[in-house]
Amino acid sequence: MAYCSERISARIKVSSFLAMLSVFVLHWSGASIYTKSQGLLAFDRVLRAAAEWAVPYFFVVSGFFFDRALSVESFNGVRFLRKKISSLFVPYLVWGAVWGGVVTTTLVLLNNAEKGLPMLSRTFMEGESYAVDKLLGIMVLHPVNTALWYDRALLLFFL
16 A cells, blocks of 8 residues: 555645745744734734644644554554654754753843843743753643644654
């Protein structure tokens, strides 16, 4: 049984490219919120509305390939889990540590100093809970690097 037909694969590649551009639009469009121009705010809303399909699309495609992996006759559960660990968990840890721990924390520390806030406020080191938990978002609502919510959702789904 074929994993995926050439026709479907080509459509998924094109759709995924468009979805990727839409995600860029979603992340970029928030910049215009800081302007007072009503025209830019309206344009921002239109862009966001046009791009909202991308995130659910990626969940659907992930589910499609998850289903395909399970329906292949030579499915190996251990190999599948190893692949998910290397493609989801390792990047989750690396980006959580690098982006959340280094980049985001540095920016927040600088912002705290500029605003006269306590140095560790709004960082993963604030408060009494475990720093690793806050950094990676294991038990808290989301990791410091909020872009990791998607990887975390997929990890939970595959578990």
